[in-house]
Amino acid sequence: MDEKHKKITTYIYTYAHYENELSLCALEMRSLFGSESQTGILESHLKIDPSRSPFIKERIDVIYEGDSFQNLLKQVASLQIAGETFKVVYVKNGFPKISVDEGFENRRAIEKEIGLHISGIADIHHPKRLFGVMNVNGRWVFGDYVKGESVWFRHQQKPHSYSTALNTRVARAVVNIAIPDPIGIKAIDPCCGIGTVLVEALSMGIDIVGSDRNPLILGGTRENIKHFGLSGEVKLADIRDITNQYDVAIIDLPYNLCSVITPDEQLEMLRSARQFANKVVVVTVEPIDEILLNAGFIIIDRAVVKKGSFSREVIVCK
Incomplete structure (x- = not known):
């Protein structure tokens, strides 16, 4: 098939987040995919590893789709996977308006029916290939299934931590917001603290x-x-003394009692960042729009992350 007529793959992602993460999750979606979804399901032609995001649960790489389950079965019957064992996973829609019974018995029956139509050897314990089946936006879809891993969760168990540091889940989302496509990107965390953002970014x-x-x-x-088998350069330097150029800077502005900084110092720091980075994502616990504008930035997008009465803003600037 030539490039002109090559089929573009559709990828379906399922999302989950806590209520206080809605704003952050939506900003991560917009950053990664250029759009957001209100339903917990996002369709895109962009292929993202689900384990990159703390919010993406799984991905289906669509091979077949049909307007009815019977139509989908006919297409699945043409799939040849000789030499590979497989397993079929029913992916729950989770959206209230779905008309399909998603109870346990029905999900297992659908998995079994799909499996019987595949020319291959089923293995529910150690399959070489996973397939997903789902009812989404009024149609049935089937394709390769990839489940996300909670990489950020493992990173909670680090030797050193600060009570005021970003949690690993938020840090991972901030990295995705700052660097949706890492290819060819040079980034810096010039106020890296104990390295929460660095660990998430390096692990990707x-x-x-x-x-x-x-x-x-x-x-x-x-x-x-x-500790996590990663390697990265960490230097002793003030943000105001950085001279190398970077595509992106992630700045979690210091705010604890040991790092009290005045608005004038914030302005100095952000003016410096304006000189060495093309794009800056700032995490702040206090309003800094005016300071950002005075530093020469344009605010592109933003989110709020709440934890009880405490809230942080994530601000994307260019």
């Missing part, structure tokens, strides 16, 4: 360096990175 294979002006924490930062 992103080219990122870290720096901080506090010499007392950098040993712990390096140990955290090494």
Whole structure:
């Protein structure tokens, strides 16, 4: 098939988030896919590893779709996977308006029916290939199934941590917002603290360096990175002294009692970032729109992350 007539694959993602993460999840969707969904299901022609996101549960790479289940079965019957064992997983829609019975018995019956139409050897315990079947937006879809891993969850168990640091789940989303496509991107976290953002970014294979002006924490930062089998450059440097150029900077503005900074210092820091980075994602616990504008930034998008009465803003700037 030539490039002109090559079929473009549709990818279907299912999402889950806590209520206080709705704004952050929507911003991550817009950053990764250029659009957002209100239904917990997002369709796109972009292929993203589900394990990148703390919110994506799974992905179906659509092979067949039909306006009825019987129509889908006919198409699945033409699939040849000789030499590979397989398993079929029913992916729940979760949207209230769905007309299909998604009870346990019906889901198992649908998985079995699909499996009987596939020319191959079923293996529910150790399959070489996973398939997903789903009823979405009024049609049935079938394709390769990829389940997301909670990589961020493993990163909670690091040797060193701060009570005021971003949690790993939020940090991972912030990295995706800042760097939706890592290819060819050079990034920096110039106020890296204990390295929460660095660990998430490095675990995704992103080219990122870290720096901080506090010499007392950098040993712990390096140990955290090494603990997860990762490697990355971490330097002692003030954000105002950075001269190398980067595509993206992620700045979690210091705010604890040991790092009180005045609005004038914030302005200095952000003016510096304006000089060394083309795009900046700022995490802040206080309003800084005016300071960002004074530093020469244009605010592109934003989200709010709440934890009880405490809230942070994630602001995307260029």
